[in-house]
Amino acid sequence: MDDRLRETLSAMMDDQADELAVRRVLSHPDQQAVREQWQRWQRIRDVIHEAPHGDAGVDVRAAVRDSLDRAADAEVAQRRTIRRRHAPWRWSAVAMIALGVAVGFGAGSGWEVMSEGSPDHLVPVQAQAPAAASGTVPEVAIQGLNERQREQISRYLLEHAQYNSIGAGHGALGYARVTSVSGQGY
Amino acid sequence: MIMSERRQSGPAVQLKEAPAGPIMKPDAEQTRPNAPDGQTDLQLVRKARQGDRSAFDLLVLKYQSRVASIISRYIYDSQEVMDLTQETFVKAYRAIERFRGDSAFYTWLYRIAVNTAKNFLEARGRRPQGVADVADAESYEDGGRLREVASPEGFLQRDQLREALEKAIGALPEELRSAFLLREYEGLSYEDIARILECPIGTVRSRIFRARDAIDRQLGPMLDNS
Numbered sequence: 433m434d435d436r437l438r439e440t441l442s443a444m445m446d447d448q449a450d451e452l453a454v455r456r457v458l459s460h461p462d463q464q465a466v467r468e469q470w471q472r473w474q475r476i477r478d479v480i481h482e483a484p485h486g487d488a489g490v491d492v493r494a495a496v497r498d499s500l501d502r503a504a505d506a507e508v509a510q511r512r513t514i515r516r517r518h519a520p521w522r523w524s525a526v527a528m529i530a531l532g533v534a535v536g537f538g539a540g541s542g543w544e545v546m547s548e549g550s551p552d553h554l555v556p557v558q559a560q561a562p563a564a565a566s567g568t569v570p571e572v573a574i575q576g577l578n579e580r581q582r583e584q585i586s587r588y589l590l591e592h593a594q595y596n597s598i599g600a601g602h603g604a605l606g607y608a609r610v611t612s613v614s615g616q617g618y
Numbered sequence: 619m620i621m622s623e624r625r626q627s628g629p630a631v632q633l634k635e636a637p638a639g640p641i642m643k644p645d646a647e648q649t650r651p652n653a654p655d656g657q658t659d660l661q662l663v664r665k666a667r668q669g670d671r672s673a674f675d676l677l678v679l680k681y682q683s684r685v686a687s688i689i690s691r692y693i694y695d696s697q698e699v700m701d702l703t704q705e706t707f708v709k710a711y712r713a714i715e716r717f718r719g720d721s722a723f724y725t726w727l728y729r730i731a732v733n734t735a736k737n738f739l740e741a742r743g744r745r746p747q748g749v750a751d752v753a754d755a756e757s758y759e760d761g762g763r764l765r766e767v768a769s770p771e772g773f774l775q776r777d778q779l780r781e782a783l784e785k786a787i788g789a790l791p792e793e794l795r796s797a798f799l800l801r802e803y804e805g806l807s808y809e810d811i812a813r814i815l816e817c818p819i820g821t822v823r824s825r826i827f828r829a830r831d832a833i834d835r836q837l838g839p840m841l842d843n844s
Contacts, residue, residue: 435827442827444676446801447657448808454661454673463672471679472834472841478683479776479783480802490686492704493678497671499708 433465441466445473467493535592659723666714674714678707681724685731692735702738706731779840786836790829797822798829 433441440457443449449457460466471491577585659680665673686703693699710730717726787795793815800811808826812819834841 439827442830444658458672479779490682492682495704496707
């Protein structure tokens with residue numbers, strides 16, 4: 433530690449060092465030398481002011497450091513354990529959310545794709561005439577399905593739209609579109 | 619003791635004639651040579667908050683003696699005093715984000731020390747014996763029980779250290795001694811010392827450093843062995 437730095441340390445003892453100087457002291461590579469010098473000067477001051485420091489001096493610095501280091505290590509280890517414990521659940525949750533989003537998008541975008549410019553064979557038979565006549569957007573095509581199958585699929589889509597509508601901004605839109613599968617149309 | 623006498627009669631300083639114009643009266647806080655520093659502590663606290671352990675180390679080294687002294691007013695066992703001193707600093711580090719700077723860092727630390735000692739006693743079913751209020755935080759001469767439980771060898775060592783210190787101060791060149799005494803015994807700022815000694819602040823800073831350095835070299839072996 434050179435004299436310039438030690439003079440800064442001395443100024444710190446007297447509250448006369450600016451922030452830049454303090455930073456220079458704290459960034460010195462040999463912090464042990466800094467600590468030793470600081471401690472010696474503090475002890476000299478203690479003697480001048482007759483502060484009791486015991487027969488061997490009070491020195492808890494190393495013990496304080498150890499204690500803080502141990503606490504920090506324990507905290508890191510605990511966080512790692514919690515992360516490991518929740519990792520499988522986290523991935524399951526991510527997968528479920530991704531599936532829900534995919535289904536929701538699928539339901540929504542499926543309606544878009546199928547309702548605009550659909551080829552004839554995709555338009556429901558019973559809705560075709562009125563849609564063509566009134567100029568409204570044709571309903572979703574459900575080709576070649578009997579009544580029972582149409583009922584099943586509409587129930588399935590309704591359930592998924594319901595699921596997606598929870599917490600999703602446009603989920604209600606999908607829900608609204610799904611209700612039209614029942615054949616009522618707009 | 620010679621040091622006490624010196625304090626009463628004032629430092630042996632050859633002062634030049636007072637400069638013309640008003641001399642700033644030292645702040646009440648500053649006239650006490652043992653008033654806890656403010657600026658350096660705040661800077662170190664700020665760095666400690668950023669995770670700089672070296673900064674906190676310097677705070678520990680600065681105040682550990684005083685904290686131990688406070689705790690020793692409540693606790694008689696020297697090992698327990700050391701443990702609780704350690705615990706005080708650990709608590710202070712953990713709570714350092716909550717230190718707002720309304721009071722001096724040492725005052726805040728002092729409260730933690732007192733609470734730590736009291737809690738320890740209450741946990742052991744013992745009532746806290748002494749009373750140490752916040753005003754005591756500013757007083758350096760805590761004179762705690764730590765002194766009383768020190769060994770006879772410890773007392774002897776301390777006396778020898780004091781004697782060596784007086785010799786070392788006496789051996790300093792006049793200009794260094796004046797600056798050093800005005801700082802350490804009168805608690806004057808560098809600015810005030812510069813005004814009294816009629817020299818630049820940088821010169822005051824340099825002289826005080828060289829005085830400390832010279833004393834440290836003289837006392838060196840004794841400080842290492844104690």
